Amino acid sequence: MLAAADNGAILALVAHDLGATEISSIVVPDVAAALMRLAAEVRTRLPHLTVVGITGSQGKTTTKDMLLQVLNQFGETVAPKDSFNNEIGLPLTILKCTQKTKYLVLEFGATHIGDIEKLASFANIDVAAVLVVGNAHVGEFGSVENIAQAKFELVQSLSDGGVAVLGTYDPHTIDMALRAPGQVVTFGPHGKVCAEEMSLVDGEPTFLVYDQKIHLHFTGAHQVANAEAALAICEALNLDRTQVVACLNEARPLSKWRMERSFTPGGALLLNDCYNANPESMAAALVTVAEIGSERAGRAVAILGEMRELGESSRSAHESIGRLVAQLKISRLVGIGEAGETMVKAALVEGHQDAHSFGDHDAALRFVEADLRPRDVILVKASRGTHLEDIAARLAGGVTK
Incomplete structure (x- = not known):
């Protein structure tokens, strides 16, 4: 509790009375459930908020970092710290929003079918992005098909008029594009947003999109797919392409231990x-x-x-x-x-x-x-x-x- 207070906490949700503590506390029967109810209430009180949800077997955090730096140029944006993508981290991210927040970017992780559905149920998502379906956590899910089913829960959770952003790098997300309930923006090979003429300089990719040059300050050719995803999300939000490209050219890695x-x-x-x-x-x-x-x-x-x-x-x-x-x-x-x-x-x-x-x-x-x-x-x-x-x-x- 002392460490939490030292890091700026002013209130604690606790499962039992801790007696005298450094900060005020509220005793609740289920801390995680209470945290999600608080987040749901905040989301309800911010109807103007545009919410972007991102999931996938890889690339979530880097795509989030790119998108955060772009969207901040269009309005105040809140996004998770590191990989806050579970039943604790996601509500905490929502609780950072205020009346001034224009965009909220959420990262959705899962180890079981139903995890994303539960987390998305109170987020009221406007844009749902599924980057790629791979073998991450296959030991928990049992099969790649089950992983795909779990990721598709984010698309199914879209609010009315919401847009699905889907990669074309694997058959599962291609299939999702055919099954998505509303508008779809694709990225990757033959997608609406597709990088061309890619090359590497000291490990950093350079490519063309919308006939404009982008040089990523991120290491590895695989970062191009993450950039395409960020661009496709901005396309779904109807943001000015030239300004988006300029912002992406300036973006830098934000999260540790990722290349x-x-x-x-x-x-x-x-x-x-x-x-x-x-x-x-x-x-x-x-x-x-x-x-x-x-x-x-x-x-x-x-x-x-x-x-x-x-x-x-x-x-x-x-x-x-x-x-x-x-x-x-x-x-x-x-x-x-x-x-x-x-x-x-x-x-x-x-x-x-x-x-x-x-x-x-x-x-x-x-x-x-x-x-x-x-x-x-x-x-x-x-x-x-x-x-x-x-x-x-x-x-x-x-x-x-």
């Missing part, structure tokens, strides 16, 4: 993508590190850990990533933990000559630091629970335990 760039003391480029990992995002990150390594005329080094919540497909998914490392000719693979060993073995079978597995962070870090070169580019990526951000931080700071 976050820094340098080691010796000059190697470090890409910290440790916030989360699934097979699709892992593949995109590996393509990026391979491309940047080639451009820098240096080695591409991948330090990889477990991709979690993949259920029965976990082993085959990690083997697939190991094979991809070899196919992309990533210079060195460092796998951490049991899943890392699975990737390393698959890479070696595929013909890779420089793949090594370690049981703990310290051993892996010592191995990497013993042979770092100034033109190397290093990717550090795994699911959040593996805490590989510790390795990235120590590489950036040059500190070894």
Whole structure:
């Protein structure tokens, strides 16, 4: 409670009486339910608010960060901190809105069918964006088809006259476009918003859209899809295209550990993508590190850990990533933990000559630091629970335990 007060909290919802505390408190039978009821009341009192909901197996937070910076140029905008996309974070985001707020951007996560329907029920969404359906959380959902069903709940929750924004990168979102109840704006290949003439400069994409040039200050070719999504949402909101493009050209990464760039003391480029990992995002990150390594005329080094919540497909998914490392000719693979060993073995079978597995962070870090070169580019990526951000931080700071 003291920490909450120190961070600006003035009221607490609590499940039982805590006695004398630093801030006032209200005792409720169910804290999460009470928080959602408060958020629903705030939404009801702000009928002028335009609400954008974003979901997808990857890209939600980066798309949100891009969109926030664009919409702020058109009116006061509220968006989640980091990945506040569950039954706690989403209501807290709504509670930040005031009468001055013009746009509210919400990020919707889910681990079960019905999660998004529940969260969207009180948000009164005007624009619902589903970016892509992939294997993230497939261990929880049981199948990719169930994941698609869960994501479609956001489209089904649209208010009257609402617009669905849907990618064309996978068959599930293409199918959603056919089933959406109202207006649809598509993005991606053959979509209404489609990037053309894409190229990379130091890992950052440049492309054309609406015959206007965009240079993203985000790392990786996969960021183009996130930018297309942000542009399509702005299209759904009928915002001026030229102004939107100008804002997107100025946008910068806001959330940590998502292809976050820094340098080691010796000059190697470090890409910290440790916030989360699934097979699709892992593949995109590996393509990026391979491309940047080639451009820098240096080695591409991948330090990889477990991709979690993949259920029965976990082993085959990690083997697939190991094979991809070899196919992309990533210079060195460092796998951490049991899943890392699975990737390393698959890479070696595929013909890779420089793949090594370690049981703990310290051993892996010592191995990497013993042979770092100034033109190397290093990717550090795994699911959040593996805490590989510790390795990235120590590489950036040059500190070894």
